[in-house]
Structures are given as C-alpha cells and as structure tokens.
Amino acid sequence: MVRVRYDDVTKRYGNEIGAKNIDITVEDGEFAVLLGPSGCGKTTTLRCLAGLTDPTEGEIRIDGTDITARHPKNRDIAMVFQELALYPHMGVAANIGYPLKVEGVDKSTRRERVEAVAETLDIGELLDRETDELSGGQRQRVAIGRAIIRRPSVFLMDEPLASLDAKLKVEMRNEIKKLQRELDITTLYVTHDQEEAMTLGDKLIVMNDGTVQQVGTPAEVYHDPANQFVAGFIGSPSMNFLRVRRKAPGSQRVVAADDATFALSVEGLPTAVDDTDPFVLGVRPQYFSVHQSPIDGAAKAEVTVTEPMGDEQLLTVRFDGDGREIAVRAPFDVSVTRGDAIWLGVSGERAYVFDVETGARIRQTELSTDTAVPTGSRP
Amino acid sequence: MSHYSETVGGGRYERVLLWVEDHLRWILTLPALAVLAAFFIYPVGRALVLSLYQFDTGGRQFVALENYVAILTAGAFWQSLWITAKFMFFAVSLEVGLGIAIAFVLNSKVRFRGLIQTIGLVPLVISPTVVALLWQLLYQNGGVLDSLVTPLTNGPVPWLSDPSIALYALVLPDVWQMTPLVTLIVLAGLQSVPDHVQEAAMMDGAGRMRRLVDVTLPYIKELVVLVLILRVIGTMRVFAKVFVLTRGGPAKSTEVISMAMYREAFSYGNYGRASTMALLLLLIALAITYAFATVSEVEF
Numbered sequence: 001m002v003r004v005r006y007d008d009v010t011k012r013y014g015n016e017i018g019a020k021n022i023d024i025t026v027e028d029g030e031f032a033v034l035l036g037p038s039g040c041g042k043t044t045t046l047r048c049l050a051g052l053t054d055p056t057e058g059e060i061r062i063d064g065t066d067i068t069a070r071h072p073k074n075r076d077i078a079m080v081f082q083e084l085a086l087y088p089h090m091g092v093a094a095n096i097g098y099p100l101k102v103e104g105v106d107k108s109t110r111r112e113r114v115e116a117v118a119e120t121l122d123i124g125e126l127l128d129r130e131t132d133e134l135s136g137g138q139r140q141r142v143a144i145g146r147a148i149i150r151r152p153s154v155f156l157m158d159e160p161l162a163s164l165d166a167k168l169k170v171e172m173r174n175e176i177k178k179l180q181r182e183l184d185i186t187t188l189y190v191t192h193d194q195e196e197a198m199t200l201g202d203k204l205i206v207m208n209d210g211t212v213q214q215v216g217t218p219a220e221v222y223h224d225p226a227n228q229f230v231a232g233f234i235g236s237p238s239m240n241f242l243r244v245r246r247k248a249p250g251s252q253r254v255v256a257a258d259d260a261t262f263a264l265s266v267e268g269l270p271t272a273v274d275d276t277d278p279f280v281l282g283v284r285p286q287y288f289s290v291h292q293s294p295i296d297g298a299a300k301a302e303v304t305v306t307e308p309m310g311d312e313q314l315l316t317v318r319f320d321g322d323g324r325e326i327a328v329r330a331p332f333d334v335s336v337t338r339g340d341a342i343w344l345g346v347s348g349e350r351a352y353v354f355d356v357e358t359g360a361r362i363r364q365t366e367l368s369t370d371t372a373v374p375t376g377s378r379p
Numbered sequence: 380m381s382h383y384s385e386t387v388g389g390g391r392y393e394r395v396l397l398w399v400e401d402h403l404r405w406i407l408t409l410p411a412l413a414v415l416a417a418f419f420i421y422p423v424g425r426a427l428v429l430s431l432y433q434f435d436t437g438g439r440q441f442v443a444l445e446n447y448v449a450i451l452t453a454g455a456f457w458q459s460l461w462i463t464a465k466f467m468f469f470a471v472s473l474e475v476g477l478g479i480a481i482a483f484v485l486n487s488k489v490r491f492r493g494l495i496q497t498i499g500l501v502p503l504v505i506s507p508t509v510v511a512l513l514w515q516l517l518y519q520n521g522g523v524l525d526s527l528v529t530p531l532t533n534g535p536v537p538w539l540s541d542p543s544i545a546l547y548a549l550v551l552p553d554v555w556q557m558t559p560l561v562t563l564i565v566l567a568g569l570q571s572v573p574d575h576v577q578e579a580a581m582m583d584g585a586g587r588m589r590r591l592v593d594v595t596l597p598y599i600k601e602l603v604v605l606v607l608i609l610r611v612i613g614t615m616r617v618f619a620k621v622f623v624l625t626r627g628g629p630a631k632s633t634e635v636i637s638m639a640m641y642r643e644a645f646s647y648g649n650y651g652r653a654s655t656m657a658l659l660l661l662l663i664a665l666a667i668t669y670a671f672a673t674v675s676e677v678e679f
Contacts, residue, residue, distance in 0.1 A: 073584040085579035089597035098593075099583040113591050146583065 001028045002153040002186045004049065009058030011044050018044035022058070026203065029184045031177070032047070033201030035191060037233070040071045041210035042190045046156055049188065050079050062154065078152035082145040082159040093118075093127040096145040096213050103150070117145045136257060137168045148183060155180070155187045155306045161196065173199060178286050206230050225249040228359035231352055232281050237314065240326040242281045243356065249275035251295070252348075262319035265297030267348030279362065280354040285314065286287070286329040287350035291343040292336070298343035303324075314370070317342065423661070429654035439651070446655040456656065459639040459664075466546060466635055467614040470553045474610055477554065478561020479603070485562065486569040500563065502556040509625035514552040518624070539625050542632035549633055554622050557610060564606045568599035579659070604675045608668050615664055636660055 011018035019041035026032040034042035041080040047053035049060055051072035059068050078099070086095050092099075098197055100325040105113075118124045121141040131139060135302045140160065144292040147155060162167045168244035177200055180187050191197050194205050198218040206221055206229075214226035231239045243313045244254040247263060255263045257278035266281065275277050287332070291298055304325060305316035315336065328344065336342060399406065430446055432439040450456045481499075485492055497538060502510065518538040525535040528630050538548040572595055580590045618637040627634035627642070634642075636656065644653035671677075 050578075050582060052581070072578075072581045073586065077582065079579070079582045081575045081579055083573065083575045085573070085575040087576065087580075087597075088596065098585075100581075102584040102589060146579075150584075 001155040003028050003062075004154060004186055005061040006045070006049070007059040007061065007259045009045070009048055009052060009055045009060060011041075011048060012056045012106070017041075017209075018053075019048070019055075022212060024205055024212060024215060026087055026186055026188060026330055029046070029186055029190065030107075030202050031187045031200060032203045032205060033189045033197040034205045034207060035193060035194060035201075036207035036213075037192055040192075040207040041160055042192075042205075042207050043209075046158055046188055046190050049154070050077055052277065075154075075212070076150075076152050076168050077154045077156060078147035078150055079156040080143045080147050080157065080160045084139055084160075084163075085145075086142055088131060090131070091127075092123070092131060092134070095131060095142050096127075096149055098146060099150040114145075117149045117177075118146075118237075121145050121175075129155040129227060136164050137172060139162065140172055141157055144179070146332050148179070148185075151183075151186065155183075155185045157187070157189045159191055160189075161191075161193075161304040169196070176200065177245075177275055195236065198234070206233065206235075206322050208233070214302075225282075225352065225361065227361050228280060231354070231361075237285050237327045237329075239282045239284045239352070241354070242283070242324075242326070244281045245278045246273065246274045247303050254281060255321060256319070259322075260298050263300040264299040264344070264346055265345050266351050268364060270353050272362050272364050273353060278356050280356055281346075282352035282354060283346050283350065285327040287347065288328045288330075289347070290315075290328060290334050291345065292331040292334065292340075294343050295345065298345040301328075301342055301344055303338055303340045303342060304336065306336060308332065313347040315342075317344070384556070395480045401461060406639075424655050424657075427656040428657055429650050432651045434648055434650050446651050447659075450652060450655055450659065455464060456636075459634050459636045462546065462633065462638075463617075463635040466550060466553075466610060466617060466633075469547065469550045469612045470557070470614045470617075471607065473550065474558045474561050475555045475603070476606060478558045478606070479565050482565035482569055485566055492664045496563075496566075497560045501559075503559045503563075505556070507556065507619035508623055510552050510556045511620040513607065514555075514620075516626055518548060523610055532651070540629050544631060545625055545633050549617075549620055552624075553614065553617065557613065561606050561610065564602050568602035569595065572598045600675065601677045604671055604677045608671050611667055611671070612664050615660065615667075 007026045009022040010020050022045050033047055036042050045211060049054045051070060058214060062091045093114050096117055096222045097110045100110045100113060118127055120224055121144060123138060161172055164172060173196060188257050189200060201218060204218055204221045205215050208229050214221050214230045221230055222234050243257040245257045247253040247255045248364060252267055252269060253263055253265050300320045301317040303315050303317050307314040313330050315330055316325050317328055318325050355362055394579055431441060431443060433442045496505040516522060528536060539545050560642050576594055577590060580594045616637055617635055620636050621635055625633040640653045640656045643649050
C-alpha cells in the first residue's frame with residue numbers, strides 16, 4: 001500500500017508562488033497525471049514530493065508518514081527527468097544498475113536484475129552500448145529502466161516524452177501505461193500535453209497559476225469541467241467560449257452579451273443564471289449541430305475556413321455581424337466552402353455555463369454526469 | 380562541384396571560384412600552419428641542427444651526437460632535472476589541489492562570486508617577472524613575510540639564501556600566480572555538470588561523496604588532466620621567477636633546467652649544449668603529456 005498525500009503544500013520562491021495550497025491524494029497503484037500549461041506549478045509540485053524542492057508550507061505523506069524533511073535518497077522514490085539525465089560517462093548497463101550499485105547490491109545480482117529490466121523494456125541487446133550511441137526512444141527506455149530497477153514505492157515522471165517525435169511518443173506512452181499496470185507502482189506524471197494526460201492517467205490533476213483547478217478521471221475533467229480554465233485546456237480543438245446573456249428574463253434563447261449580434265436557443269440553462277446578466281457559454285466544436293438552411297433556435301454564421309479531416313471537417317465560422325471566430329466540427333458530408341452560410345444549434349446538455357468574472361462553472365441544480373466520451377470526440 | 384561548372388558554363392571567373400571552394404580548407408588553415416611552422420617547426424629544426432655542433436671561441440664544429448652523450452653522462456643535467464622535478468611536484472600539487480578546492484567552493488552558492496573570481500584572476504595576468512619582483516619585496520630581509528613568521532621563527536628567515544628552503548621559496552610565487560588558472564578551468568568544468576544529472580543521482584540514492592565520485596569527477600576529469608598537463612609543462616619551463624629571485628643559487632640549489640640551459644647558452648656561449656638540453660626537455664614534456672593522457676584515458 002503506497003498512498004501519497006499532499007497536505008496543503010505551498011512553495012514560494014521569494015514573492016513568487018510556485019505552487020499554492022496543494023491538497024491532493026494519489027491512491028495506491030494509481031497513475032496520476034499533473035496537467036497544466038508551462039509555469040503552472042506542476043513540476044514544482046512533483047519536485048516537492050521527490051525532495052528536490054523544499055515546500056515552504058504544508059506536509060507530504062507517504063502512507064501516513066511525513067516525509068517532507070527527508071533527503072531524496074531516503075524517500076524510496078524514483079524519477080525520470082525531462083532531460084532523462086543519463087550518466088554520460090557510464091554505459092547502458094551501468095546507468096540502469098546505478099541505483100543498485102549505490103545500494104551496495106553485489107555485481108552478479110546487479111547484472112541479473114539489469115538484464116531482467118532490460119528485457120522488460122526491450123533493450124536487452126543494448127546493455128553494452130554507450131548512452132550517446134542510442135536513439136531518443138532507447139535513451140528513454142534506459143532512463144525508465146534506471147527508475148524501475150529499484151522497485152521504488154513511488155514513481156515520478158517529469159515530461160519524459162517531451163523530446164520524442166509524435167510517433168515515438170504514442171508508442172512510449174502505451175508502453176509506460178502497460179509497465180505501470182504491470183508494476184503496480186503509485187505514479188505521478190507531469191505533462192502539459194492533454195492528449196498524453198487523457199490517455200495515461202487514472203486521475204488527472206489539472207493545475208494553473210500554481211493551484212489545483214480540478215481533480216478527476218479523464219472523463220470527468222472532459223465532460224464535467226470545474227471551471228472555464230479546465231474546460232478550455234482539456235480538449236482539442238479547444239472549447240468555444242461565447243459571452244452571452246438571456247435574450248429576455250427566463251428565456252431559453254441567448255444573445256451576444258454586448259450587441260445581440262446572434263441569437264441561439266440553449267435548453268436547460270441553469271436557473272442560477274440571472275435574467276439578463278452576461279455569462280460565458282462554453283460549447284465544444286463537436287457539440288454544435290450544423291444546418292445548411294435556417295432552423296428555429298439556430299444562429300446564422302459564415303464559414304471562413306474549412307479543414308477536411310477525413311470522416312469530418314473542422315470549420316472556422318463567424319456569427320453573423322460578429323467578429324469573433326469559433327471552431328465547429330461537422331460531418332464530412334456537410335458540403336460548405338468559404339463564405340457559405342450555415343446555422344448552428346446547441347444542445348443544452350452539451351453546453352457549459354461559466355461565471356464571467358471568476359470563470360467558475362455555474363451548474364444546473366441537478367446535472368447528469370454519466371455521459372460517456374463519444375467516439376471520435378477524444379482529442 | 381562539377382555540375383556547377385556545367386551549369387555556369389565554365390567561365391574563367393567561375394573556375395577560379397570553384398578552385399577556391401575546392402581548396403577552401405587549405406586556404407583557411409594555411410596562415411595558421413605558417414605561423415606554426417615559423418614558431419615551432421623552424422626553431423625545433425634549428426635546435427636540432429645546433430645540437431650537433433660544439434661552439435667555442437674558434438667558431439662551431441660538427442660533433443655529431445657528442446653533446447647528447449656529454450649531457451646525459453654528466454651529473455649536472457640530472458641534478459637540474461631533479462631540482463626541476465621537485466619544483467614541479469610541489470608547485471603542481473599545490474596549484475592543482477588548491478585550485479580544485481577553491482573551484483568547488485566557488486561553485487557552491489558563494490556571495491560576490493563574480494567579484495572574487497575577478498580579483499582571483501589578477502595574478503594570472505601579471506607577467507612572471509613582475510610576480511617575481513613582487514615576491515622579492517616580500518622575501519626581503521625583515522620584509523612582510525619575515526614580520527609574519529617572526530613569532531614562530533625568532534628572527535628573519537633566509538628565504539632565498541638558504542639552499543634548503545630556496546626552492547620552496549620559488550614554489551610559493553608560482554602557486555600564488557597559477558592557482559587561479561586551475562580554479563578557472565576546473566570551475567568551468569564544474570559548472571558544466573547539469574543539475575538534473577546531480578538530481579538524478581540523488582534520486583538514485585547517492586549521497587554527497589558518491590555524487591562527487593560518480594557524477595562530478597567524471598565530468599571534470601578531462602579538464603583536470605588538461606590543467607595537470609598545462610601546469611607540468613609550465614613548471615618544467617619555469618625561468619623568470621628563478622632568474623629574478625635566485626639565478627639558480629644558492630649553491631645551485633635552484634638551478635632548474637631552463638636556468639642551466641640559459642647559463643650554457645648565454646654565459647658559456649655553448650649553443651650546441653643548450654639546444655641539446657632544450658630538445659631533451661621537449662622529449663620529456665612530450666613523454667609526460669602522453670603518459671598523462673594514456674593513464675587517464677582522456678582524448679584531446
């Protein structure tokens with residue numbers, strides 16, 4: 001049982017906040033992904049657990065034991081760095097076996113375990129090579145091998161795939177996931193790539209500006225975002241945000257907040273949205289219904305860019321009389337070109353409402369969250 | 380390149396350009412090679428020729444390898460070599476030891492590091508002769524050093540006139556002047572050790588000593604070997620400090636090889652012997668450099 005707990009951890013660098021009030025739990029064997037844009041504090045959060053950065057406030061516990069003040073080497077945590085940090089003057093086998101050497105494991109046992117790990121990672125034939133003779137993917141495997149050989153209780157990875165090309169990234173991603181399942185080691189993984197996070201994590205911890213924005217399964221953060229930041233950060237292309245207000249008190253029709261340039265029907269707007277105060281309506285590109293003739297409740301828009309993508313196409317459109325562009329996914333058989341008019345409808349279940357000032361989600365009093373991720377809508 | 384000449388029609392101007400492009404590496408390196416030839420190959424060749432002659436009042440006379448035999452069988456050369464070796468050993472050990480230690484201190488979080496580094500480099504930019512003159516003042520009877528050590532020694536120390544300590548009195552100015560060079564080079568090496576590799580070792584369970592041995596030292600090994608070679612050769616050629624401070628005395632106790640060479644050439648006018656000694660010194664320097672590089676498995 002290895003359970004990691006951050007208890008109100010804050011890290012300050014002088015007046016700058018690195019991470020603020022981090023209060024999260026990663027359960028035994030869980031694959032948790034810290035996700036957020038550059039500078040959001042995810043690496044700081046990870047380094048606090050590794051012991052490479054000392055938190056200014058708060059405690060970090062592993063299985064209830066406070067390890068906040070412990071030296072990194074006494075935490076039983078292994079880490080894969082973004083730069084991989086292989087020892088350049090050691091060969092592959094020496095790199096993988098280094099943690100065992102430090103532990104004082106004898107040479108023959110070391111060799112056996114190095115071979116076993118190399119076999120798992122499919123780099124058995126590379127053991128006698130120098131690290132500078134390896135490709136990016138192979139170096140990656142060596143770094144992972146070095147981290148897992150000790151069978152640590154917690155496994156940390158700081159953007160380990162950042163330097164790989166797209167194809168290799170997907171391949172390594174799958175292997176990391178498989179390996180984590182097999183080893184059943186509690187894992188914290190840092191990335192700014194939401195696609196990587198969605199596919200790898202059991203639990204996503206979305207961060208921004210040093211604070212945790214939402215913790216949940218990939219489906220939860222995608223379909224039930226806690227705020228406008230999470231809604232916009234997760235999903236590709238990003239969710240569209242429209243600043244709107246009810247057309248009239250109690251109306252299910254919304255119009256552009258400032259100039260009423262478009263009007264759109266949205267069923268089931270939260271009652272918390274007051275009469276005609278502005279709010280932000282968030283709609284993912286694939287949740288617009290696209291019509292080529294006027295229908296009731298749909299807003300007219302002009303197509304400015306079309307990007308065919310096989311089964312579907314990505315349209316960039318502009319509401320009539322409105323300068324802002326939004327992205328819309330349409331089936332491939334909707335035949336439109338630049339300059340054509342289309343009408344966009346929105347299903348209330350697929351629209352999110354956010355506070356204009358705080359970006360906080362405004363929910364319907366009762367909301368169903370058991371929506372599965374529809375095929376093809378994954379980023 | 381040929382397809383160029385076809386496309387441009389093979390005019391005279393184009394042909395010249397193509398020739399330049401083809402020979403560019405030679406054109407670019409030739410000036411450097413010429414300088415090397417003028418300042419290295421020619422003097423060595425000249426010394427080689429001179430070493431085969433004996434010089435006396437009647438002019439020069441070809442003696443084949445006689446100079447070599449005379450020098451290698453005479454005790455004076457070996458005595459000078461031994462004195463040079465002693466000087467080298469003490470100077471290099473202190474310079475490299477201190478230099479590395481200071482580099483480690485400066486590599487940690489030290490306040491005013493830039494200022495300390497800059498001040499530390501001052502001795503390095505002073506000419507060895509000036510350094511020697513400075514130390515001559517320090518070593519003066521009743522001078523600064525004497526006043527410092529008087530409580531311990533009950534009187535002035537004959538720094539440069541006692542044969543048993545004069546050589547060590549020559550070591551000090553060299554250490555004072557050249558330690559910053561070692562620090563400078565080793566510090567550059569230390570700063571090239573990436574933080575993440577140190578951190579990886581930390582995560583792998585390595586303590587401070589282990590990290591020093593397994594991570595830091597391998598990173599700076601080549602630079603340490605380089606600086607060792609530079610200082611071994613430097614101390615082997617030490618001349619200005621000896622010339623200014625002791626002229627090889629007292630009682631030849633500081634007669635290092637370059638001093639002996641100088642005396643042979645400019646006091647006795649025997650350029651043949653002096654050249655022979657110079658060549659032998661060159662051979663020794665080459666052998667030491669090769670030995671260092673081989674033992675440490677460093678390639679430059």
